[in-house]
Amino acid sequence: MSGKYFKICGGALKTPGWEMMNNKEKLLWLLDKTTPLKTWSFLEDLQRTEKLSASAISDLQWARLQELLEFAYRKTAFYRQRFDRIGLRPSDLKCREDFAKIPLLTREELGQHRAQIKSGESDFFIRSSGSTGRSPSQTHVDFKAASQKYAVYLRHLLRSGWDFDTKIIHFLPSVYEKKIVDRENGIKQLLSTFVQNEIAHAFFTSREVLFYDGLSPIIEKEKLKYYFKKINAFKNVIIMGRGSFLGLLAHNLRMSGWAIVKPRAIVNIGELLPEPLAQRIAAVFDAPVYNIYGSAELSYIAGSCPQKSLLHLNEETHYVETVKDGDGSSISGKWGNIVVTDLFNHSMPLIRYQVGDVGHIRQDGCGCGGSRLLEVGGRQEALIKLNGRDPISEKEICDDLLDFENIWQFKLEFRGNGAYKLEIVGDNVHCHQESIMGRLKAMGFDKVSVNFTERLDDHVDKMRYVKVQDMSSAVNVSR
Ligand SMILES: [Zn+2]
Numbered sequence: 001m002s003g004k005y006f007k008i009c010g011g012a013l014k015t016p017g018w019e020m021m022n023n024k025e026k027l028l029w030l031l032d033k034t035t036p037l038k039t040w041s042f043l044e045d046l047q048r049t050e051k052l053s054a055s056a057i058s059d060l061q062w063a064r065l066q067e068l069l070e071f072a073y074r075k076t077a078f079y080r081q082r083f084d085r086i087g088l089r090p091s092d093l094k095c096r097e098d099f100a101k102i103p104l105l106t107r108e109e110l111g112q113h114r115a116q117i118k119s120g121e122s123d124f125f126i127r128s129s130g131s132t133g134r135s136p137s138q139t140h141v142d143f144k145a146a147s148q149k150y151a152v153y154l155r156h157l158l159r160s161g162w163d164f165d166t167k168i169i170h171f172l173p174s175v176y177e178k179k180i181v182d183r184e185n186g187i188k189q190l191l192s193t194f195v196q197n198e199i200a201h202a203f204f205t206s207r208e209v210l211f212y213d214g215l216s217p218i219i220e221k222e223k224l225k226y227y228f229k230k231i232n233a234f235k236n237v238i239i240m241g242r243g244s245f246l247g248l249l250a251h252n253l254r255m256s257g258w259a260i261v262k263p264r265a266i267v268n269i270g271e272l273l274p275e276p277l278a279q280r281i282a283a284v285f286d287a288p289v290y291n292i293y294g295s296a297e298l299s300y301i302a303g304s305c306p307q308k309s310l311l312h313l314n315e316e317t318h319y320v321e322t323v324k325d326g327d328g329s330s331i332s333g334k335w336g337n338i339v340v341t342d343l344f345n346h347s348m349p350l351i352r353y354q355v356g357d358v359g360h361i362r363q364d365g366c367g368c369g370g371s372r373l374l375e376v377g378g379r380q381e382a383l384i385k386l387n388g389r390d391p392i393s394e395k396e397i398c399d400d401l402l403d404f405e406n407i408w409q410f411k412l413e414f415r416g417n418g419a420y421k422l423e424i425v426g427d428n429v430h431c432h433q434e435s436i437m438g439r440l441k442a443m444g445f446d447k448v449s450v451n452f453t454e455r456l457d458d459h460v461d462k463m464r465y466v467k468v469q470d471m472s473s474a475v476n477v478s479r
Contacts, residue, residue, distance in 0.1 A: 065099065208230070240269055246277075266288070295355050297353065314371070425454065
């Protein structure tokens with residue numbers, strides 16, 4: 001990454017880079033020098049730390065982890081009790097195995113003990129998750145952590161080929177149009193949302209948000225034309241959104257036959273991105289597809305590298321583990337629960353927080369010299385176990401089924417007694433029924449019915465490829 005702005009680190013205003021910077025870069029740099037918004041410095045810091053060796057980055061992570069534990073012990077009733085209960089002080093933890101003795105923090109606990117987890121330090125920012133299917137959560141973030149997280153976001157953008165002149169077209173479900181304001185926090189939350197998303201994006205990334213209704217396989221022609229014009233209006237553009245919608249957009253644009261101006265990149269954010277879908281999107285737009293993984297509570301945890309679809313962990317800002325059975329022990333088999341410690345948020349420390357997804361930290365490197373790789377398997381509750389086989393993740397099911405080009409969307413639903421129902425939306429897809437059944441059998445689904453349909457009924461926000469109604473069929477690795 002040849003960022004021209006890194007030539008001017010810490011220098012006086014008149015530096016060789018200054019003339020080359022556009023107004024947004026200048027503003028971000030000036031704010032860094034004159035206000036507590038230190039995003040620029042953090043970005044420079046990330047540029048430095050990402051070049052460190054694996055052992056140096058590991059040491060840095062451990063130092064930040066210890067600092068966070070000390071802080072949490074001193075400042076929060078919740079973590080002090082946690083440590084006292086296991087009979088340890090933060091200073092007793094000498095290695096990562098010791099760290100794994102700290103009990104996991106579940107989403108439910110975060111909801112119940114929010115007041116005790118807050119440290120009382122500056123907590124101006126509130127992050128809210130409004131996605132359907134999970135209970136809403138609210139996390140407080142201090143100003144420093146917020147500007148650090150914004151720097152991480154900018155690094156992800158830089159890696160996808162973005163610069164300060166790039167236009168971002170961000171597709172979001174229309175449910176986000178009506179921002180839900182929590183009564184308890186009212187104005188404060190509204191202000192937080194405004195500062196975090198709107199002001200930051202408006203100033204430093206030329207972002208335009210376009211909304212869509214649901215995930216109907218056919219995008220209405222007028223709407224499609226509108227999206228098409230918006231995308232084609234810019235030579236230097238990044239298209240951002242959830243994989244499921246970007247896939248539909250690509251499919252509809254391909255069917256329209258309109259000539260798309262090649263965007264700089266496509267970025268999936270906020271959803272699982274199956275590999276076959278990424279390939280289809282890349283083919284239609286003739287552009288690279290990147291993937292950013294995170295959660296509302298923890299912001300950006302990992303992002304794909306230009307060379308691979310797997311995700312590089314943001315080791316400087318998050319400590320990520322994959323664990324089994326809630327005791328923090330090492331996992332057997334491929335998938336473990338993703339457990340994350342946010343190294344920067346002191347306002348509401350999240351230590352060993354269970355995100356609710358399964359993942360696999362790869363032992364093999366990427367070859368680009370980047371950090372360790374994380375493979376995300378989808379939601380924890382969508383992990384399926386069949387007749388003594390290894391659990392199958394949402395991602396594996398997606399990779400297998402979306403491998404059939406004619407399948408655009410599907411939903412696999414548990415019907416009880418080991419039986420599953422697969423609903424498929426696609427193009428002449430019934431011709432492939434036999435091979436689809438064969439694929440399902442090979443995965444271990446003995447009792448499965450396949451239906452072809454015009455549209456799936458209940459997708460308004462996030463795509464849920466796998467729906468397990470009876471939780472007893474899912475592998476509950478969390479308890
Ligand atoms: Zn890489």
